[in-house]
Every structure is written in C-alpha cells, then in structure tokens.
C-alpha cells in the first residue's frame with residue numbers, strides 16, 4: 500500500500516469522519532488554551548485537512564496557519580472564519596515549507612502521523628515541527644493510544660450513514676503497532692446481502708502506526724522536545740495506558756537538540 504495517504508483524503512473524508520467536527524475542535528482548542536496562551540500566537544496546524552482546527556484557533560485569537568497534502572481538503576476549507584486567505588499551503592509534513600523559528604506552536608491533530616512505515620520519516624515529521632518552532636515553542640500531538648486500540652479494535656463494522664453505507668475492516672499487522680484499515684463505500688440503501696457481493700463505489704485504505712506513551716515520548720525527546728503533559732482524551736484527563744483512547748502530548752522545544760547547543 501505505497502503512499503496510501505495521497506489517495507485516501509478526498510471529497511468523501513468529511514462524510515466518513517463526520518463525528519470529527521467543529522464542536523470537537525472547539526473543545527480541544529479550549530483544552531489547549533488552558534496550558535498555552537493562544538491570543539496573538541502564530542500556530543501551524545500540520546495536516547489541517549478542511550481546517551476545523553484553524554477555525555477554532557482563529558476564534559480563540561491565534562494566528563492560524565495550516566498545511567496539508569490534500570488539495571481537495573484544502574479547497575473545501577471554510578474561508579469565512581477569520582483564517583487569513585493565504586494562511587494555508589499544500590505540502591508534505593516531512594518537509595515543511597517554512598523558515599526555522601516561525602511559529603509559537605505546531606499542532607498535529609486526530610491521528611495525522613504514523614503514515615510512512617519508516618521510523619525515520621515519523622521522526623522527520625517531529626524534527627520538522629521542532630525546526631519551524633521558535634525557541635521554547637510548543638508542540639501538541641493527538642494520536643491514538645496503541646494499548647487501548649489493542650483492546651478495542653473493531654475488526655469489522657457496517658455503518659449506515661446519510662449518504663452512504665460503509666463497511667470497515669481493521670487489523671493489526673505483524674509488528675503489533677500498525678493498523679491496516681479498509682473502508683468500502685456503498686450506496687446508502689444497499690441491502691445487507693449486497694455488501695458481500697456488490698462492487699463498492701469506492702475503496703479506501705489506510706495504514707497507520709500507533710505508539711505507546713513511552714515510544715512517542717522518546718521520539719519527541721530524541722528530536723529535541725521536553726514533554727510537559729500527557730493526556731488521554733479531549734477532556735484533558737490524565738493519560739492511562741489501559742483506559743485512554745487518545746495519546747495527547749503537549750511538549751516544548753528544548754534549547755539543546757541531540758547534545759548540540761543551538
């Protein structure tokens with residue numbers, strides 16, 4: 500499944516992930532605002548998608564900028580809500596098109612890393628976020644909690660949605676860390692028996708690497724972040740390896756990277 504992330508985020512994304520909405524992003528930005536001063540801060544949303552976090556950040560007074568690889572999702576961005584018209588760029592999170600030390604904060608929300616199948620690339624994303632941060636800038640990463648997923652992964656789900664019916668299958672690969680998911684999209688009213696015999700309208704594939712708290716914390720420390728706080732859900736509860744659905748890390752750019760003074 501080479502480079503699946505180039506194909507899988509298109510015009511159906513907001514239907515397939517409709518529960519990831521503006522209400523959620525407003526709640527998470529409120530949580531973030533408890534720890535970090537947002538008004539006037541320059542914040543980069545790495546993998547901004549359609550920009551629900553850009554809207555919430557702008558409303559909170561931040562200068563919100565976004566980057567995403569999907570032209571389709573960037574075009575669907577709601578430009579009416581205070582985000583500067585030129586504040587979004589198309590690009591790859593492994594090579595951010597910004598100067599060193601540009602932002603007060605970088606965020607990476609709702610499982611928007613772990614896509615590349617190579618540890619070096621995942622570290623590269625964290626390194627890039629660190630590079631574009633000002634000294635002592637903040638980084639906020641929201642990923643799935645590997646231990647929770649191991650207990651709760653649903654191997655097969657059928658969802659009847661307003662516009663489509665979807666059949667999702669999920670499984671861990673042999674590494675015990677990467678989840679492969681396929682989403683088959685059918686017309687809304689397809690009968691149940693059709694789901695196994697009919698050709699789907701679309702099939703999406705995803706392959707995402709998840710982390711334990713210590714793995715993600717170690718990666719962040721390795722590239723030059725100090726981890727300040729680890730939370731386990733969008734209410735800001737303390738992280739619990741067994742019980743927390745999310746792995747949410749707030750970190751700060753360290754002045755010393757890999758033993759080197761900067």
Ligand SMILES: C[S@@+](CC[C@H](N)C(=O)[O-])C[C@H]1O[C@@H](n2cnc3c(N)ncnc32)[C@H](O)[C@@H]1O
Pocket residue numbers: 504505508519545546547548549550551552566567568569572590591592593607608609610611614
């Ligand atoms: C799960 S979605 C999350 C979107 C957004 N963070 C949110 O919470 O609504 C992942 C996003 O990552 C983007 N993406 C995937 N691969 C990327 C890459 N290599 N560089 C930049 N963005 C990428 C996708 O286009 C998509 O918008």
